[in-house]
Amino acid sequence: MPVKFEKKSDGTYMLDVCGYVCPHPQLYTKKSLEKMQTGEILEVIFDNPSSGETITQLCEASGHEILEKKKEGAKFIFKIKK
Amino acid sequence: MEEKRNYIWALGITFFLIVISFVYLQVNVFYVYLVAYIWFGFAYGMMLQYGRFCFASASRDLFAAGVPRMAVGVMIGLMFFSIMQAIISSIGLSTFHPAPFGLHMLISGIIFGLGMVLAGGCASGSLYKIGEGNMTNFIAVIFGLCLGQAIFVDIGGIFDKLIPQAWERSALAKGLPEYIIKDGWFDKYLAGYVWNQPTITLAETKLISSTFPGAWKYFIGNSLINTIIPATLLILLIYFTVYRKSYIKKAGRPSLGFGGELGGIWSMITASKRTSIMGVLIGITAGLHILAIGGLQRKFGVTNFGGLLQRMGYPQDTSLMGDVFDPGYWYITSQEAQFGAWLLEKLGWDMHDNIFFGINNGLPEPLRNPALWMSIGIILGAMVMARLSNEFALKWPKGELWLWGLLGGLLMGFGSRPSLGCNIGAFFIRIAGGDPNGWLYGAGMVIGAFIAVKFFTWWTERKMAKELESF
Numbered sequence: 001m002p003v004k005f006e007k008k009s010d011g012t013y014m015l016d017v018c019g020y021v022c023p024h025p026q027l028y029t030k031k032s033l034e035k036m037q038t039g040e041i042l043e044v045i046f047d048n049p050s051s052g053e054t055i056t057q058l059c060e061a062s063g064h065e066i067l068e069k070k071k072e073g074a075k076f077i078f079k080i081k082k
Numbered sequence: 083m084e085e086k087r088n089y090i091w092a093l094g095i096t097f098f099l100i101v102i103s104f105v106y107l108q109v110n111v112f113y114v115y116l117v118a119y120i121w122f123g124f125a126y127g128m129m130l131q132y133g134r135f136c137f138a139s140a141s142r143d144l145f146a147a148g149v150p151r152m153a154v155g156v157m158i159g160l161m162f163f164s165i166m167q168a169i170i171s172s173i174g175l176s177t178f179h180p181a182p183f184g185l186h187m188l189i190s191g192i193i194f195g196l197g198m199v200l201a202g203g204c205a206s207g208s209l210y211k212i213g214e215g216n217m218t219n220f221i222a223v224i225f226g227l228c229l230g231q232a233i234f235v236d237i238g239g240i241f242d243k244l245i246p247q248a249w250e251r252s253a254l255a256k257g258l259p260e261y262i263i264k265d266g267w268f269d270k271y272l273a274g275y276v277w278n279q280p281t282i283t284l285a286e287t288k289l290i291s292s293t294f295p296g297a298w299k300y301f302i303g304n305s306l307i308n309t310i311i312p313a314t315l316l317i318l319l320i321y322f323t324v325y326r327k328s329y330i331k332k333a334g335r336p337s338l339g340f341g342g343e344l345g346g347i348w349s350m351i352t353a354s355k356r357t358s359i360m361g362v363l364i365g366i367t368a369g370l371h372i373l374a375i376g377g378l379q380r381k382f383g384v385t386n387f388g389g390l391l392q393r394m395g396y397p398q399d400t401s402l403m404g405d406v407f408d409p410g411y412w413y414i415t416s417q418e419a420q421f422g423a424w425l426l427e428k429l430g431w432d433m434h435d436n437i438f439f440g441i442n443n444g445l446p447e448p449l450r451n452p453a454l455w456m457s458i459g460i461i462l463g464a465m466v467m468a469r470l471s472n473e474f475a476l477k478w479p480k481g482e483l484w485l486w487g488l489l490g491g492l493l494m495g496f497g498s499r500p501s502l503g504c505n506i507g508a509f510f511i512r513i514a515g516g517d518p519n520g521w522l523y524g525a526g527m528v529i530g531a532f533i534a535v536k537f538f539t540w541w542t543e544r545k546m547a548k549e550l551e552s553f
Contacts, residue, residue, distance in 0.1 A: 005546065019477050021202035021211065021218045022139060023535070026147050027542045049214060049473045050134035053354055057149040060353070061328040073084055074215075074475030 003028060008043070016045045018075060025051035029080075030058060036082050041067070044078045052076050088469040095466050099124060099459070112390040115378050119452040122371045123459020124466075126412060127210055129367065131464035132471075133360025135159075136207030137505040138198035141531035146539065150320045151354035156510070157313040158351070158361035159368075164309035164514040166369020171285070171304070172297030175376030177410025180517035181502050182279035187519050191526015194497025194504060198527070199534030201226070201490025205414035205504040208491075209457055213464025215476040218487040226491020227415055227498075228422030234499055235419065235438040236431075238265035249274030259402070261435050269437045271500065283516035284308045304516025312513075312521065317347065325350040368412045368511070375410045387452050388444060399446035407443035407453050413507040414460075415498040417453035420445055438499075497530070 004016035005028075015032050017025040025046040032042055044055065052069075059066050059080055068079040099120060106113035129135065133155065140156045143149040170176045181187075198204040201222035203211045208219040208227070242250075245267050253263055253274035263269050284290050284303035294302045329346040330338065338346060351358055384390055388405035391397070400406050407416045423433035423445055434440045448454055468474040479487055498504035501523055503512070509527065512520030 003545070003549070019480060019483075021216055021477075021483065022136070023142050023146050023199065023202065023538060024542070026143065026149075027538060028546070030147055031542055031546055047475050047477065048216070049131075049468070049471075050136060050139065050211075053134045053151060053357065054139065054143050054147055054149050057143075057151055057353055058147045060332075061148050061325070063328070063331065071472070074473055 005032060011037075011040045012043070013040065014043045014045070018045055018047045020046065021048050022050055022054075026054045026058060029055050033062070033064060033080065033082050038082055040082050042080045042082065044080065045075055047075050049076070052078070055080075085472055088472055088474060091474075092466045092469040095462050095469075099462060110394055112382065112394055115375070115382070115387055115390060116450070116452040116455055118371075118374050118378060119456040120459045122367070122374070122412070123456035124463035125367055125459075126206070126364065126456075127213055127460035127463020127465070128467045129360045129364050129463075130206060130210040130460065131213060131467040131473075133357045133364070134354075135357060135360050135364065136210070137204035137509070137527070138202070138207050138531065141195070141528045142199050142535055144320070144324060145532050145535040148324055150324050150350060151357045153320055154317060154351055155354070155357040155361040157317050158358055159365040160313050160510065160514055161310050162362050162365030163368045163510070164305040164365075164516075165301075166366060167372065167514050167516075168297075168300035168305040170369060170372050170376065171300040175373055175380065176515075177372050177376050177379070178511065178515040180281040180283050180515065181508065181512060181519050182276045183282050183517075183519050183522075184276075184279040186276065186279075187501050187508065187522040188526040190497045190499075190501035190508070191523040191528075192497070192530040192533075193493050193526075194501075194508075194523075195527035195530020195532075196534045197226070197490045197493025197495075197497055197530070198505065199490070199531050199538065200486045201494060202486065204506075205418075205494060205498065206412075206460065206506050208494075209414065209460040210464035213461045213466075213474075214468045215465075215474050217477055218479040218483045221479060221484065221487035222491030222494065223418060224491075225488050226493070226495040227418035229425065230422070230492040231415065231419035231495035231499055232422035232426055232433060234496055235268040236266060236423070236433055236436050238267060238269075241267040242270065245270045245274070252278060258437070258441070262437060262440050266436045268499070272437050276500075276502070282518060284518065285516050300516070304514075308516045308518060309514055317351075321347050321350050365514075368514075372411045375408075379410070391446065391450060396446070396450060399444055399450055401439065401444035402441050405442070405444060406446045406451065409453060409507065409511075411511055412456075413453060413503065413511065414457060415495070415504045415507065416443055417451060417457055419443075419495070419499070420451060421448060421454055424448060 006014050008014050017028050065081040070077040103117045139152040203219050208222050211219040250270050253270040256273045285299040290303035291299050386405040387408040388400040391399045427433050439445050501508040508523040509520050
């Protein structure tokens with residue numbers, strides 16, 4: 001199953017992990033943020049509800065800012081600033 | 083439109099369970115026992131889904147992401163449940179029974195811990211995630227917990243050679259029917275090893291029962307010493323090793339002082355309110371479940387639903403002891419194994435020639451299996467909650483998820499049988515009931531989860547570097 005990690009524009013990336021269960025969405029999010037530069041933005045799209053809780057706390061613990069949390073149907077979209 | 087459809091689904095599922103309950107009660111009043119299991123299952127399912135309450139994430143998210151929410155939630159649930167258990171024990175309505183103590187608990191816990199991380203959910207977590215539409219967990223439950231477990235407890239032949247001679251001799255000396263004991267490694271393991279191990283609850287030890295007479299022994303021994311103190315110490319350990327650093331950074335002060343540290347601990351506990359609140363509610367509900375089943379057993383004058391099945395004319399559902407699997411509390415895995423065995427019997431496999439089904443748990447028809455209905459209740463309760471919050475999405479596994487679901491499910495199945503329980507029956511219930519065995523199993527789960535997290539971290543890095551151009 002393809003995970004999508006794309007550069008949308010300068011300093012903005014998109015990670016699509018829809019269809020993946022725990023712990024993959026949070027692991028991919030963590031690894032993506034580790035690769036990115038401070039100030040860059042990651043848009044994470046996932047549909048595993050419990051990952052949202054973990055990603056939120058992961059960002060709080062690591063000092064990343066969640067700029068936006070959206071829900072489109074059963075999909076969650078988090079915009080995170082590293 | 084989507085919201086309206088989900089709302090109709092939620093109402094439809096609830097209505098279906100109400101109708102089912104009335105039908106059972108019309109057929110025979112004894113089925114109120116089974117109906118109680120359905121609705122407690124339903125309540126667990128709703129709470130698990132709302133709280134994102136999965137024991138797999140307790141250690142996994144701690145190691146993989148430095149997130150303590152679920153580990154803290156489990157400890158809170160344990161503390162409240164242990165108080166409930168002590169109250170119920172003190173009024174003589176407890177259905178709790180400790181399990182044989184030994185190293186097998188640690189080993190089983192390691193296997194289970196590996197499995198739950200690979201599958202993406204523990205035993206109860208996998209059930210509630212099926213309710214969210216997650217079919218990877220469905221694969222884990224059907225092939226691992228149902229079929230895998232049933233085969234695991236029944237196979238013999240070459241596997242019998244793995245059993246030490248001493249266990250075999252001890253098993254043969256138990257006087258079990260020859261058709262049961264002659265073939266099957268798990269039978270020899272149970273009768274030759276597990277049954278020889280001691281069972282312990284702290285309240286029943288000489289020291290605790292003589293120092294704290296009457297009901298105090300349950301509150302001091304089982305609740306305070308076996309559960310609340312270790313759970314508090316673990317919360318402190320998690321705070322100081324995982325959470326405190328980021329809390330200090332956020333607070334902007336190099337040292338916090340006693341009040342500040344307490345504030346930090348409280349901040350960690352309330353960081354995920356829905357998980358912590360559900361921890362409290364699950365602990366209380368699990369206690370009420372024991373109370374309800376204990377009350378029904380007293381009302382009907384039985385100690386097991388098998389007694390009621392016999393009165394209703396279904397002796398073929400029960401084991402040689404006249405019992406069926408009826409834990410009397412929240413429990414997963416044995417009922418899934420029964421369902422798997424029931425399916426395999428339909429295909430011609432004799433599943434009555436082993437201790438697990440033939441002597442201990444029976445093989446009731448699924449419609450007369452109270453614990454199986456509890457599992458169905460968990461799935462449907464979670465489905466209702468997921469529908470109400472528009473989080474339901476049918477997700478079929480693709481690619482690697484098939485492998486993780488299958489392998490994880492099998493490991494969970496193999497890791498829950500030698501310990502006579504999973505993250506619920508061998509860990510959560512036992513610790514709160516005063517059985518130190520639960521901590522041994524928990525330690526195993528943490529070790530297994532740690533290994534699986536290391537593997538997944540390596541796998542994820544490798545996959546991202548290999549497949550994702552922008553990475």
